[in-house]
Amino acid sequence: MNEPNAFRFQVNLGGMIDILSNHLYSSPKVFLRELLQNATDAITARRKSEPGLAGEISVELVGEGSGSSLVLEDNGVGLTEEEIHQFLAMIGQSSKGNRDFLSQEITFIGRFGIGLLSCFMVSDEIVMITRSAQEGSPPLEWRGKADGTYTIRKLEIEVAPGTKVYLRCKPGCEDYFTPGRVGELLYHYGVMLPYPIRFQYEGGLQTVNEHIPDWLAQPDVIRTRKQEALQFGRRLLGETFTECIPLQTSSGRTGGIAYILPYTVNLNAKKTHRVYLKQMLVSEKAENILPDWAFFVKCLIWTDELQPTASREGFYENERLDQVREELGDSIRRELIRMSAYEPDRLQSVIRLHAHSMKALAAEDDTFFRVIYKWLPFESTYGQHTLGELMERSRKLGFTRTVDEYRQIAHIAKAQSLLIINGGYVYDAELIDRLPEVCPDVEVEQMASTDVSLAFGDLSEPERHQYYEALRQADAILQRFRCRAELKRFQPESLPALYLASKEYNAMRSIELTKQESTPLFASILTNVSNRYHEAAYATLVLNLNNPMIARLFAADAGAMLPTALEMLYVNALLMGHYPLRKEELSLFNEGLLRLMDLGLNGNN
Numbered sequence: 025m026n027e028p029n030a031f032r033f034q035v036n037l038g039g040m041i042d043i044l045s046n047h048l049y050s051s052p053k054v055f056l057r058e059l060l061q062n063a064t065d066a067i068t069a070r071r072k073s074e075p076g077l078a079g080e081i082s083v084e085l086v087g088e089g090s091g092s093s094l095v096l097e098d099n100g101v102g103l104t105e106e107e108i109h110q111f112l113a114m115i116g117q118s119s120k121g122n123r124d125f126l127s128q129e130i131t132f133i134g135r136f137g138i139g140l141l142s143c144f145m146v147s148d149e150i151v152m153i154t155r156s157a158q159e160g161s162p163p164l165e166w167r168g169k170a171d172g173t174y175t176i177r178k179l180e181i182e183v184a185p186g187t188k189v190y191l192r193c194k195p196g197c198e199d200y201f202t203p204g205r206v207g208e209l210l211y212h213y214g215v216m217l218p219y220p221i222r223f224q225y226e227g228g229l230q231t232v233n234e235h236i237p238d239w240l241a242q243p244d245v246i247r248t249r250k251q252e253a254l255q256f257g258r259r260l261l262g263e264t265f266t267e268c269i270p271l272q273t274s275s276g277r278t279g280g281i282a283y284i285l286p287y288t289v290n291l292n293a294k295k296t297h298r299v300y301l302k303q304m305l306v307s308e309k310a311e312n313i314l315p316d317w318a319f320f321v322k323c324l325i326w327t328d329e330l331q332p333t334a335s336r337e338g339f340y341e342n343e344r345l346d347q348v349r350e351e352l353g354d355s356i357r358r359e360l361i362r363m364s365a366y367e368p369d370r371l372q373s374v375i376r377l378h379a380h381s382m383k384a385l386a387a388e389d390d391t392f393f394r395v396i397y398k399w400l401p402f403e404s405t406y407g408q409h410t411l412g413e414l415m416e417r418s419r420k421l422g423f424t425r426t427v428d429e430y431r432q433i434a435h436i437a438k439a440q441s442l443l444i445i446n447g448g449y450v451y452d453a454e455l456i457d458r459l460p461e462v463c464p465d466v467e468v469e470q471m472a473s474t475d476v477s478l479a480f481g482d483l484s485e486p487e488r489h490q491y492y493e494a495l496r497q498a499d500a501i502l503q504r505f506r507c508r509a510e511l512k513r514f515q516p517e518s519l520p521a522l523y524l525a526s527k528e529y530n531a532m533r534s535i536e537l538t539k540q541e542s543t544p545l546f547a548s549i550l551t552n553v554s555n556r557y558h559e560a561a562y563a564t565l566v567l568n569l570n571n572p573m574i575a576r577l578f579a580a581d582a583g584a585m586l587p588t589a590l591e592m593l594y595v596n597a598l599l600m601g602h603y604p605l606r607k608e609e610l611s612l613f614n615e616g617l618l619r620l621m622d623l624g625l626n627g628n629n
């Protein structure tokens with residue numbers, strides 16, 4: 025039998041570059057990151073056999089904008105001709121040998137063998153002059169083109185070991201070839217690099233990473249040098265901060281600074297942090313490096329133990345990352361606990377801005393909850409207060425589980441000085457529920473709208489007789505809404521009527537509201553469902569005899585006025601309780617209003 029022919033895959037380099045530039049890298053600017061990274065790796069590799077070598081990276085911009093060139097030189101390990109064929113010209117092949125994703129040892133930053141291709145986003149050709157540090161290696165010139173071809177030639181010149189990369193500005197990329205932009209990007213990516221980077225351009229020379237901040241080795245020093253650390257954060261993250269927290273893992277291999285955001289952020293806000301691997305910025309948008317609750321900080325993190333993904337915009341989810349995330353979270357938690365003991369005012373101002381984050385953390389961590397519960401703010405019928413302040417007012421705290429329930433009873437509870445907390449926002453009810461574990465002398469009780477009726481005063485026997493007939497009429501008027509009328513006395517006087525509904529009734533109401541917006545088929549299914557609730561479903565309109573208008577309505581023979589007045593009171597009570605209105609209730613309100621105006625005008629005539 026004939027052997028099938030074996031062919032090699034061909035790579036369309038143009039297509040490959042398009043994939044990288046449009047789908048892998050967030051912007052062409054990353055070419056400078058990749059070049060700095062290669063230079064750093066090359067120096068690190070050479071220092072393995074020559075530990076005393078002082079690494080150096082120099083960048084030169086010749087000209088500006090179109091027609092200009094950028095040259096990046098390092099005194100690293102260089103490349104032999106064989107290595108060029110094997111690593112440089114082979115896409116996806118790297119000399120850096122740490123492909124093992126589980127490896128704990130990360131010597132080099134690069135490892136995918138694709139980084140250099142990013143240079144094609146800003147230049148049509150990459151020219152490299154390199155001389156390997158191996159004894160007797162000749163200087164070589166490699167020219168790689170975006171069409172996938174390359175040439176190599178030996179050079180008859182004297183050069184020291186190392187590599188020089190030349191890029192000529194491609195039309196449309198002029199912005200990346202100006203001194204301002206190059207200087208800014210070099211700082212951005214290389215400010216923490218251990219090897220000095222010098223940048224030369226027409227009329228200027230600057231050292232990018234003159235002072236490597238010493239909090240890299242010991243993040244704790246920012247406690248005594250806060251202003252410096254805040255300024256560092258402003259330069260790198262472009263925001264003005266007033267608070268920062270040192271971060272460090274137990275291995276000492278990951279550290280950083282967490283800057284507390286000076287404004288309140290949404291629970292779902294994207295959390296992005298800037299991460300330096302081996303002191304080189306690899307990720308500006310790392311999302312997965314801190315616990316979810318830490319959405320109130322923006323961090324600078326440096327590590328030598330995490331594996332970046334090929335795009336560098338995240339890190340591989342593995343046990344190591346889990347541990348780092350946990351320990352960085354611990355650093356933040358510990359600092360907040362420390363503040364509670366020594367700088368409570370500082371902690372309180374953080375809580376005021378980031379209550380949501382603090383509650384998320386307290387919900388997850390009992391110790392933290394015990395430390396900060398007093399300062400957590402809650403909405404209550406006594407206003408917006410911290411739990412500590414509310415507990416000073418009463419050792420018995422009522423709370424609701426939903427915002428709707430709270431709204432339905434807040435006005436009446438307020439009038440009766442009943443302390444009820446709105447537990448409807450995320451984490452709130454959960455935390456209140458746990459309060460007695462922390463403060464055994466505090467009682468908490470979940471309240472439903474039907475519970476406030478406990479504070480209603482019954483009518484006297486003669487009153488009951490007096491209003492019997494009017495109440496019967498009122499009951500009949502409200503029957504079509506499956507609502508009963510009751511006459512009571514309660515506070516505040518200004519509230520004429522209160523709408524109370526059982527859970528079943530509320531369920532039925534919301535099914536009916538959905539029915540009004542559904543297709544006929546779905547509506548008939550919903551009818552079957554809501555029928556199940558009919559038996560148990562009831563609502564009550566409690567009319568307040570303390571209210572002068574209700575007193576007049578029931579005392580006098582209201583006659584023609586009674587049905588309209590009751591319907592209006594019913595709709596008004598629904599609105600006060602924040603219940604959504606059904607179609608017929610809305611039209612009732614409109615018609616009722618007109619009818620009352622009509623009656624009023626006729627009466628006045």
Ligand SMILES: Nc1ncnc2c1ncn2[C@@H]1O[C@H](COP(=O)(O)OP(=O)(O)OP(=O)(O)O)[C@@H](O)[C@H]1O
Nearest residue numbers: 062066111112118119134135136137138139140187
């Ligand atoms: N300045 C340099 N000095 C020495 N060798 C270099 C230099 N730049 C590139 N190389 C060689 O070229 C290879 C390919 O580089 P490239 O940037 O494409 O990938 P990488 O750095 O290995 O991995 P990654 O894609 O993760 O950055 C490297 O593995 C290295 O062997």
